[in-house]
Amino acid sequence: MLQLTARLRDRFAQWGLRGPTPEAAPIVLTQRRIYVLPTKPGLAFALSIVVMLLGTINYSLSLGYVLVFLLAGLGVSAILHAFRNLSRLHLSPGRAEPVFAGERAHFGIQLTNPAASSKLAISLRLSGQSAVLADVPAQGRTDIELALPAPRRGWLVLPRITIETTYPLGLVRAWAYAAPNLRCLVYPAPAAKAPPLPLGAGDQQGSRLGGSGNDDFAGLRAHQLADSPHHVAWKAVARQAGDGLITKLFSGESSETLWLDWDNLPAGLDTETALSILVHWVLDAHIAGFSWGLRLPGKEVEPAAGEAHLQACLTLLALQ
């Protein structure tokens, strides 16, 4: 029974989207895709009105009629306001920064309100997740983030969003479904335990010459957890306005080249474990400031260093 209702609900949502998914941006919540039904308090409100009406008729209270009919009108007004609160809201996909498997992916959604009145207490919810509440000012926009667990590497496509509101009276729920075209890249999780970096392996060019990389100061970057405390630029930290540590980079590090090779991994590993170890290595190499190349079956990234190179390698590993 539960499964049946769940399936029906899913079918309804599919139909409720009114078009192919994912949808082109911006998604405008038109009246065709907004649904309105009473909430539990709304049903209780209707029941109260009926009880009051019975009492009013029984005691022939003229002002009772006035009150009961006013409350009924209020219920209608609540429907219209809830509907209007959602109507013509624009949804556009924002950014979704890559995450590692096992973390939560954050999908940015931009809500735009072209109307002359603000839209309040709009809730966005992914199935099974807790809702995010937002107010969108009149002719303004609000950026929100929807979090979703990312258990597996690869592309995590933003599932269907339910946008709903019970504002202003909580008696009716107006809602719509949307499937913005947004996906998040999920890198494989770095292996908890990994063999040490294959220094000196492969093409032999990547060997690190004992400590000579610490010689020439090359610049500064934000401190990362794995950076050695010896490399913290304390003077720079003291000068800067914000908090957070700064790491000194040394030019010697970039001269080293290291090949991280699928074939160099211990034999007998399954693909996921192998990828995790490679991710671990790539991160280690990046943190240590090595210049490294990556070889996967049928693919190869030329040795390089830096943030962009790191992203490129992780992307390749995610989609392997």
Added chain:
Amino acid sequence: MIFKRKPTPPPTPLTRRQGVWLLAAALAGFLPLVPWLPPWMAPIAGVAFAWRGFLLWRGWGLPPRWLLVLLTFGGTVAVGFQFRTIFGKDPGIALLGLFLALKLLEMRSPRDALTVIFLGYFLALSQFFYAQGIVNAVFMAVTLIVTVGAQINLNHAGEPALKPLPTLRLAGVMLVQSLPFMLVLFVLFPRIPGPLWGLPLDAHSGMTGLSDSMAPGSISKLSQSDAIAFRVRFKEATPPPQSQLYWRGPVMSEFDGRLWRAGAPRVVEGLPYETASATSSIEQEVTLEAHNKPWLFALELPVSLPADAFMSRDYQLLAKGLVRSRLRYEVRSSPKLAPGVAETESTLNRALALPDNINPRSRELAARLRQEANGNPHRITAALEAFFARALLIYTLNPPLLGQNSVDEFLFDSKRGFCEHFAASYVFLARAAGVPARVVTGYQGGEINPVDGVLVVRQYDAHAWAEVWLPGQGWQRVDPTAASAPSRIEGNLAAAVPAGDPLPLLAQPAFAWLKEIRYRLDAVGFAWNQWVLGYNPQKQKEFLESLGMKAPDWKSMTSALALFCGLLLLGFTAWALHQRRRLAPAQAAWEKLSRKLARHQLARLPWEGPRDYLTRLAAALPQRRDELSVIEGLYESLRYSPNPPPELLATLRRRIREFRP
């Protein structure tokens, strides 16, 4: 609901702002009820409200649950003790008030808060069980607006918090939007004459009015009340003189020594007297307040029966049931009738019966008068009137308490009494002298409201007079009060009673300006009663017929109701759909171009700037390239140059209007 799938989150605690709003809503619901709650409840609820306010102010937690359970239990017991039951209207409303006050201290989740809101709506209704004046309608409006405001806040927990004024404005807008629905429903919802089920016994308690028995002091108690008994609109331009305004009510023939009783009314078919002798008649349109008794009032004596009314053998107008809601009827009366010339023996015997062994001095007086008049009833009544005129009796609102021989004590000792003393003594003397007589109660006089010309009869106009039966003349009205205090009959209560007697505020001459205001309010109140409170099944039918509906019944009313509600709904839906987008004029024109080209799949994409769009259009419509580039140039200057000449806009609009892809 079917499609709702929400992992039920733990109830979110209420914010302080929501707490303040709920406190305000509870106060707004509770305050209008205070006059009708048991007197001990207001201070207790006040303490609960103050306690809650203090906790909100200090940001402290709510009291423990066991304490609230104890308070609720104690309060319920107290209410039960006060009313001897916890069921019924009065204890029910008292309990509602109590629960509201205590629920405020037990608000942990939005669900509790919602209970407070709904209790507030119920409390707004319950004041109407006691009063339905304009003031109560105003109270209802205030209660509603604050409660709706609280409800709005309840549904907006996030930051930034809603400000109070815009919240109240939204609540006001929503209530104003529900007004047309209310009006349509009020006018067209088929009115069902209540009650639907048996009314509890206390449903109509607390209504003031005449009763079917009269003891010394019962009418003078009524005379302390300003409440309106009924209103009369005369069809004639000049109303009858004040001294002719005797509004006949219960007629009392049975006397047990202390209490005069009407006895069970004996009903007759039609009118029990000849109306042929009626030369002129006075037409009256009476609007009678509910008084929970069957009697109707009319000038003495009616020559026509109102619809759904009949008359008793002692000429009292009666409705078919108890008058439990305001009733309007038309009746004609003629002052010059001699009814009951051929009265039955049994009625006359009833009108002569007296209990033995009381009021010996009065009996002695009556016997002497009878002897002096040789038993002639005409002369006896004349002698009685002369006695009352000479007896130096004082008409007062504060008569002393009388003992067993009340007539003797009044006539010979205290000599101070109100109209019921006069009437009862006169009837006693007449009977003792062998003239059939009875007490008639009702109202005397009334006050013409100069604003709308309606005569208002209040409870303090309640009066008692006598009726004697004379052979050949039938029943004749005698007002012994008039003999002692003629100004009561020709003027009003204030003119008749000695200075220093506590008068109802409105009867006091010093408050003339208050009276003036009261006249105006009364006129408004009369319209209010006629159209709002008096809108019963009968009035609804009349009103709808006057609007051109033929033979309105519940079917035609329901269809009209559906039609109007549907129209309203359509109008409001259009409003909900139409949301202004405030575009700059140039932007609006540019959008129009995009809409024109949408038919050719060339609508502007949301992210496309004017130049990109132009490039794409020019590629798709090469033959229109020049025109398009002129339009784009105009748009660009309008949007981005610091001070575009205003005529550019007109040119842009014209060009876009004339553009054909």
